[in-house]
Amino acid sequence: MTADLSQGSPAPQASDKLDARVLVVAGVVVLGAIMSILDITVVSVALRTFQQEFDATTAQVAWTMTGYTLALATVIPLTGWAADRFGTKRLYMLAIFLFTAGSVMCSTASSLELLVTYRVLQGLGGGMLMPLGMTILTRAAGPERVGRVMAVLGIPMLLGPIFGPILGGWLIDVASWHWIFLINLPIGIAALIYAAIVLPKDNVSPSESFDFVGMLLLSPGLALFLYGISSIPAAKQEHGTIWTPQVVLTSLVGLVLIAAFVPWALRKRNIHPLVELRLFADRHMTVAVITMALFAIAFFGASLLFTLYFQEVRGYSPVKSGWAVAPQGFGAMVTMPIAGVLADRMGPGKVVLTGLVLDTIGMAMLAFTDAHTPYSYFFVSFVIMGFGMGSTMMPVFSAALATLSDHNIARGSTLMNITQQVAASIGTALFSVLLTASFNRSDSITAVNELNKATGGSKDPNILAEAASKLGLDPTTLPQLFAKAIDDMGAAFANVYLIAAILVGLCIIPALFLPRSKAEKPVEAAAMMGH
Known part of the structure; x- marks a missing residue:
């Protein structure tokens, strides 16, 4: 039985509770997810430190984030094929090794x-995790x-963005920026040993030929598109447009390459496409992708402004x-396990709708x-949003994967992760531009920015007064x-x-079409692909 865990049949369903065997496997997966997700937000705290350390501009140090994101976008489409070809255990251990090695190399960077180069290596591993x-x-x-295990995996996905800044700031304060990367070394070693012992041996069946054309279209297409989108805030700030x-x-160019991939992927041929677009034949998958895309744009984009408000305004x-x-994360921890159980028993539709309302x-x-x-007002708001988050994101993932055949699970998870990554990047750019535009409409904010420059x-006070006079401002009115x-x-x-x-409220519309009953029998690959 265990030999089939990685590549074959689902576990027997004698009980709907998560048994010890599944929880042990979940432990190594959560460990890898913690490294990958926590790293993104930990590094965001260090950007100002990088500017000072390397005597660089804001746009230059932003490449430490952009390079990682582009590596994610490049490697995620390859994951489904590689999992079928080499086995999930081998590939997962390789991903942990690349991420850990990249982390150690980042800590040694002298320029x-x-x-940025080492961050790309990190991203190649992190994108597969x-x-x-x-x-x-x-x-x-x-x-x-599936709802229960998605709830387990969702914990690091929700807590990473919240506790990343706390951990990153603390490490920089008490040690140095090098330790935001070095901290991944003991975690990575533990995860490698854990995975080697716990994950069952791969039982790889012959795989389809690799889709080289699809790779040349989709991977660079996603990377170029995300690069263009992530450049929007800097362009707006530096050029005003x-x-x-x-x-x-x-x-x-990125959109053209992605668009060209669509007809290529839908052609009937022996080569399995890099991303299986025929999964959209499953109505639940289609609705889940739409819901996830809208939610990631709205919520993840806006969430980046939470800590920014407290830093800039307070x-x-x-x-x-x-x-x-942090109360947002604590709220999610309360509802996420409950939401996972309810999603399995009554279907994810009702759970997601409740979460979106919250x-x-x-x-x-x-x-x-x-x-x-x-x-105290913010505290209540964050707790309510946390309750909602714990009932939203992972039940949407479970809705997408619950009716897929075992063969298509890797392809489905790849498709959902691409959707989340692209949508979150779009949301980040959208809300950064909206906030900048709102700032620019204020004469006082514009004047203060010019003064700071x-x-x-x-x-x-003397420097401020001199600069104010040169800018035509009355030095006596600077406090006001x-x-x-x-x-x-x-x-603003x-x-x-x-x-x-x-925008979050609009997510309720597609969520109305998510399944409101227990998962049906998985759709077999042959039926789904129309063969």
């Missing part, structure tokens, strides 16, 4: 160029318990701002905040100017939160 983890867990538990060659050309440190949004309420509360709103961010800018920033954040609440 920004080397750091989540889709492989979903495949391993879903095969281990079977369709009847998003219509720059860096944004437009790379995004268009003057919190990165560590303190991380703790400020997400919308929590986000809408933020639309009524300002620069002086008591933190002129003084290099100095708070010295700064106060007005803070108030306007608070209002509230306006963007209102848009986020509307």
Whole structure:
């Protein structure tokens, strides 16, 4: 039985509870997910430190994030084929090794160029960890318990963005930036040993030929499209417009390559496409992809503004701002296990709808905040959103995978991870532009930004007064100017939160079509592919 766990039949369904065998497998998957997800937010805290360390601009150090993201986009489409060809255990251990090796190399980087290069290596491993983890867990538990195992995997996905800034800020404060990477070494070694012992031996059957044409179309297409999208905030800030060659050309070329992949993938031939678009023949998969795309754009995009508000408007440190949004994670921890059980028993539809209503309420509360709103109000909002998050994201994943045949689980998890990655990048760019545009409409914020540029961010009264005079500002009114800018920033954040609440609310429409009953018998590959 265990020999088939990685590649073959789902576990017997004598009980709908997660037995010890599944929980042991879940442990190694969660360990890998923690490394991958936590690393993204931990590094975001260190960007300012990288600027000082390598004497670089904001746009230059942003490549430490962009390079990692582009590596993810490149390797995720390959994961489904590689899992079928080499086996999930071998590939998962390779992904852990690449990620850990990349982390250690990042800690030794003596230049920004080397750091970006090593971050790409990290991303090649990190991009495979989540889709492989979903495949391993879903095969281990079977369709009847997919909601429960998705809830287990969802814990690091929700807690990473919250505790990443806290951990990153603390490591930089007490040690150095090198330790935000070195901390992955003991975790990676433990995960490798754990995986070698726990994950069953691969039983690989002959795989289809590799889709080289699909790889040449989709992987660079996704990378170019995400690069163009991720360049939007910088283009808006530096040039005042998003219509720059860096944004437009790379995004268009990426979209053309992705569009060309679609008819290629749908051709009937012996080569298995890099991403199986025929999975959209499963109505549940289609609805889940649409729901996930809208939700990732709205919620993940807006979530990046939470800690930014506390830092820019309330003057919190990165560590303190991380703790400020932590109630969201605690709320998710409460509802996620319950949501997993309910999704298995009654179908994910009702659970997701409840979660989206809570997400919308929590986000809408933020639309009524300002620069002086008591933190207790934010606390309530974040807890409500946490309750909603714990009932939303992973049940959507379980809805997508529950009715797929065992052969298609790896392909389905790959498709869902691509959707989430692309949609989250679009959401990040969208809300960054919305916030920047809202800032630019305020004369006080514009004046303060010009003042900060002129003084290099100095708070010295004499330097500020001299710079104000050169900019045509009255030095005696600077306290009022700064106060007005803070108030306007608070209002700008509230306006963007209102848009986020509307977009999250719109996710309810596709969620209405998610299954509201227990998972049906998995759709067999031959029937789904129309053969």
